[in-house]
Amino acid sequence: MNYEIVATLGPSSCTEDMWRKMISSGATAFRLNTSHIGVQELLRWLERLAPFLDSLDPRPPVVLDLQGSKWRLGDFPPHDLHAGGSIELVHAAAAAGRDILPVPHPDFFDAAPLSGGEIALNDAGIVLAVESVSSGSVRARVVKGGRISSRKGITYPLSSYRSESLQEKDLEILRLTAHLDAVLYAVSYVKDGVEMAGYRSIIGNSAYLIAKLERETAIDDAAGISLSADELWVCRGDLGAEMGHAGMACAVHRFSDMLKEIQPPVLLAGQVLEHMSAHSAPTRSEVCCLLDALSRGYRGFVLSDETAVGRYPEESCRAAALFLAYPFAAKICG
DSSP states (O other): OOOEEEEEOSGGGOSHHHHHHHHHTTOOEEEEEGGGSOHHHHHHHHHHHHHHHHTSSSOOOEEEEEOTTOOBOOBOOOEEEOTTOEEEEESOSBOOOTTEEEOOOHHHHHSGGGSTTEEEETTTTEEEEEEEEETTEEEEEEEEOEEEOTTOBEEOTTOOOOOOOOOHHHHHHHHHHTTOTTEEEEESSOOSHHHHHHHHHHHOTTSOEEEEEOSHHHHHTHHHHHTTOSEEEEEHHHHHHHHHHHHHHHHHHHHHHTGGGOOSOEEEESSTTGGGGTSSSOOHHHHHHHHHHHHHTOOEEEESHHHHTSSOHHHHHHHHTGGGGOHHHHHHHO
């Protein structure tokens, strides 16, 4: 059987030797998360990748993951947030203090009065409780602590408020890469089919466009979104941050039940092989989930931390490709 494996590139996978190992182990495409790198750094990545990818037949594509309407933190030194501590979120692109987190999105602060009192950071790995709101500032108490670093996602899980637009940086990336071959675009935090149609009109009909389903409204209108998308990704990380673990699981289960009615191919993303970020082999649970997803009709997987910052990028690709070589898997998934 054949299926896609999109491997995210980062510090753990930044050499040609590692790219070759990942492709040999089963990766069929690379992903660059443009939220974590500047435009010039992105262009350097693409310049370095080009001769390597050109040497392969077929040439693997590169997915440029655009930020879309997703909110992210600005730049600051990484540090730990401790439960019970206080933190201030301010409208800024960067900050130096440990008691301040910069958020470069004015609509984040516009939405604060409608937040429902809770803020989730880094796929809900960190949770804050809103204590006070003022112009360009939100003060909060740390409910669930952890390590935090620049450009991680931030959301109000109890609120559906979001501006639906591409970031100026997204538009610059589109302008600078439109002429490149085998470059695909993924759009984050799509709300519904109407919003996706707007992105299609901006990006154009000739581009290969991937819609990331990261909100309950996107799951509910997956059929509408698919009319303007060439591919869908079900992203469980942000779905979990938006809906909580139980809500996310129910939404993914509901979507999977109607998967065969969706025309574009659908890939599964979000902690697919999270254990392998620190270990050289997947858990039995992860292996079972791979086969179950393929049997439900998913056309592949997106690896994130596993290959971008994890210790075992090559092994992660090989584990994701486990069922490519098993005839019985094709029979089960047929």
